[in-house]
Amino acid sequence: MIHVNNKWDIPWEQGMTVNRVLEACGFTHHHLVVSINGKLVPPGEYASQPVADDDQVRVVHVIGGG
Numbered sequence: 001m002i003h004v005n006n007k008w009d010i011p012w013e014q015g016m017t018v019n020r021v022l023e024a025c026g027f028t029h030h031h032l033v034v035s036i037n038g039k040l041v042p043p044g045e046y047a048s049q050p051v052a053d054d055d056q057v058r059v060v061h062v063i064g065g066g
Contacts, residue, residue, distance in 0.1 A: 012053040018046040
C-alpha cells in the first residue's frame with residue numbers, strides 16, 4: 001500500500017510513479033508539491049520517480065493569492 005497524506009491508502013503497483021499516485025488519488029491541480037518519505041520530488045521527475053510499497057507520500061496544493 002502507498003499511504004497518501006495520512007488520508008488514503010492506495011494499492012501499490014509494479015512500476016508505480018508519482019504521476020500514477022496522483023492519478024489514483026484524483027489530483028488534477030497542476031501546482032503540487034510532492035514528497036516521498038519526507039524527501040521533496042522535483043515536478044520534472046513525477047513521471048519517472050518510483051514509489052515503493054509502504055512509502056509515505058505527501059501532496060500539497062500550491063495556491064497563490066494576494
